[in-house]
Amino acid sequence: MKMLLLRYSTAFICAVFIITGAVSGEDKAVGQTVSFRPDKIVTPVSSIIWKHRSSTGSVVKAIEWDVDDGDNIPNPRFKGITTLDQKTGEITITKLTVEHSGVYTIDINSKEHEQRFTLNVMERVPKPEITIEESSNPDVVYLRCAYSEKIIWKKSSGETLNGMKNQDPGEFITVKNTRNPENFYTCTLKNAVSEEISDPVTERELFGTGEDKAVGQTVSFRPDKIVPPVSSIIWKHRSSTGSVIKVIEWDAEDGDNIPNPRFKGITTLDEKTGEITITKLTVEHSGVYTIDINGKEHEQRFTLTVMERVSKPKMTIEVSSNPDVVYLRCAYSEKIIWKNSSGETLEGKKNHELGEFITVENTGNPENFYTCTLKNAVSEEISDPVSEREIFRTGEDKAVGQTVSFRPDKIVTPVSSIIWKHRSSTGSVVKAIEWDVDDGDNIPNPRFKGITTLDRKTGQITITNLIIEHSGVYTIDINSKEQEQRFTLTVMERVPKPKMTIEVSSNPDVAYLRCAYNEMIIWKNSSGETLNGTKNHDPGEYIMVKNTRNPENFYTCTLKNAVSEEISDPVTEREIFGTGSNAGMIVAIVIVVFIVIAVIAIVLSYLIMKTVHESVNNICPCIPNIFGPLDCLLKKTDREPKNSAPNDVASPLNETAP
Known part of the structure; x- marks a missing residue:
């Protein structure tokens, strides 16, 4: 059975390899061109036949x-x-139609090659149209893009929206009135060979005329049509609370009248067009x-x-x-847009305080910067940028023995003196190197002698043969004035090559792999997947590994710091679990064997041992076959014997109970 299963698994793996390794495919639009070429063609070639198998299974010669x-x-x-x-065996087909779809094979010198070439020819999608469906809520409508191809919904901000499929072909989205009449929506039909975008539909078309204005601005509203003669005009205002008041009214006899104090002195009416204008909005x-x-x-x-x-927003660090x-943190309640210097829009996380925040990691590029934008429908303000130089200060990570250089952003001539200072992690400050126009270079501290040089024109310091004690913050004084720039140097040892240890668990199909080191650890398996390790009290991390029954499957761990990286030797499942671990099956087999032995022992006892045979026959008068005693015994245990009392001897088999 095990050999059969192994054979079946091998055949399955081989079949998958053959199918996936030998098939290549193309998606083409009607009217396009396709070419297929065999991987190799061995000369001399006396004949070539390309065949086409359609989706119905029919096979014809193409050429x-x-x-x-x-x-x-x-x-x-x-x-x-x-x-x-x-010469190459390449076939080229132009002006493709849907009927050319199928699988193509090639025979060379009357021998069919293993390669399969799949062609899928499809129509280009048409330009979609959006239909508007109203809802019971005047501030909500449904936009339908009725087509069965892949649909991509987008709004004017470029955001992709999720459509909901329904019973009709296509999809729809629910759109809420954002009060921005210029906000628009499109839908895109897309298949493997083409893509078409609908005409945009604006909120002005969906919800009618609306205006967003800032405090202090002016607005005008005019009816679409006004049929003369006009004898009276009344403009009314409904607030968010539902109260309705007259803003301004006019009739042919009395002229203008503004009954509500909120609109006095700021509202005018054009009797000819019906247009109302309100200034100094609140x-x-x-x-x-x-x-x-x-x-x-x-x-x-x-x-x-x-x-x-x-x-204008301000960012806090x-x-x-x-x-x-x-x-x-960009602490404001309006819409917030995060961007980095590459123009990428970042997603902020809302928290209990007003505004949003993002997490920023040190990329090592001091010029990289971030901004946040506060935006509403009528205004937009961008914060001053915050660079990584301000956030993390300029720094370098180096390995022991490497070289580092620091240069000030600018140096104003003439320069009469330069001093580079080093502040260690303990807070002590020493001069690394100094120069003045009269005395030249001087290296007062022994730690920097023979390894430190200074470029007087640019102010650049270079330190070679670095050691851990060179770590710290470096500053520069030019003409006896300390510059604002800070240069952070971290010197560290290279990581060693790690070794993995195997720790067994109570489950024979589970083991723990430990990578015992306190640097950053990266776990990987043979498929290249990165695994999450669990930190523990001992230095390093471990992962739990389950037996996948693939002895060639392996694991590595990587030790990494800012200056170096080392990968362990791989550990295979063969090393972890052995070549034939199948504990669960072994236990099951052992239990079954014990049960079989027990049954055989009972049956043999009945057949061979006279005392057992007689005892069973005394209890069970009728035994149709050798399995009857077992069945009879089980039944007898549940009730009193028919022919005996508690103190009586069992009656002979040929006697009947009184």
Whole structure:
């Protein structure tokens, strides 16, 4: 059984390898061109035949060639569009149609090659159209993109939205009124060979006319049409609380009237066009405006949202326990957009305090910077940038024995003196090297003698043969004035090559691999997957490994610090679990063997031992076969014997109970 399973598994693996290794495919649009070429062609070649297998399973010759007759295209589907290169065996088909889809194979010198070439020809998608479906909520609509291909929804910010599939072909999304009439939506139809984007649909089209204004600005609303003669006009305002008041009214006899104090001195009306204009807007002017002409309310609704302008944000830096990680906080309740210097938009995490924060890791590039943007519908403000130089200060990580150079950003001539100072982790400060125009170079500290040089023109210091004691912060004084720049140097030993130890567990199919070192550890398996190690009290980390029954599967661990990296020798499952570990099956087999032995012993006792045979027959009067005693015994244990009392001797088999 085990050999059969092994054979089956091997056959399955081989089959997968053959199929996946020998098949290549192409997706093409109708009208395009495709070429297929065999991996290798052994000369001399006397004949070539390309065959096509359709999705229905029918096989036809697409093109054939032999050294005597030349090319021949026996199937009309390929005539006039198919060519063959006899030297390379490459077939080329132009003006593809959907019927050309299928699997192509090649015979060379009457022998079919293993390679399979899959071709999928499909129509290009059409340009989609978006349809608008209203909902019971006037601030919500449904946009439908009715097509069965892959659909990509996008809004004007570039954000990709998730559509919901329904029973009709295509997808729909729910759109809420953001009060930005210029905000728009598109849907994209896409297949493997083409992509089409619909015309945009704006919120102005979805929800009607609306305006977002900043405090202090001016707004005007005008009805689409006004039919003369006009005898009266009334503009009304509905606030967010639902209260309705008259903003301004006019009639042919009395002229203008502004009954509500909130709009006095800032509101005017054009009787000819019906247009209302409100200046010096405040937040209280937000709401929905309607117009009555000649005593009849028009259907048009004009939405106004007045909001404060956002202030210029400021970023605050919050340190973490990791010196190479900080948190940047943009503390404001408006919409926040995070960006880095590459223009990439980053996702901030909301927390209990107002605003958002992002986690920033030290990339080692002091010029890399971050900004945050506060934005609402009427204004936008960007913070001053914060660079990694400000966040982490300029620094270098070096290995023992390497070389480092530090140079100030700028040096203003003339320069009469330069002093580089070193502050160690204990806080002590020494001069690393100094120079002045009169005395030249001087290296007062023995730690830097013979390994330190200075470029007087650029101010650059270079230190060779670094040791751990050179770690610290370096500063430069130019013309006796200390510069603001700080240069952090960390010198560390290279990591050694790690060794893995195997620790067994109570489960024979589980072991622990330990990589005992306190540097950064990276675990990997043979597929290249990175695994998460668990820290423990001992130095280093360990991972739990389960027996996958693949003895060639292996694991490595990598020790890594900022200046070096070493990978352990691999440890295979053969080394961890042995070549034939199958503890569960062994235990099951042992139990089954014991049960079988016990049954055999009982049966043999009945057949061979007279006392056992007689005892069983005394209890069980009728025994149809050798398995009857067992069944009978089980039944007898549940009730009193028919022919005996507690103190009586059992009756003979041929007697009947009284």
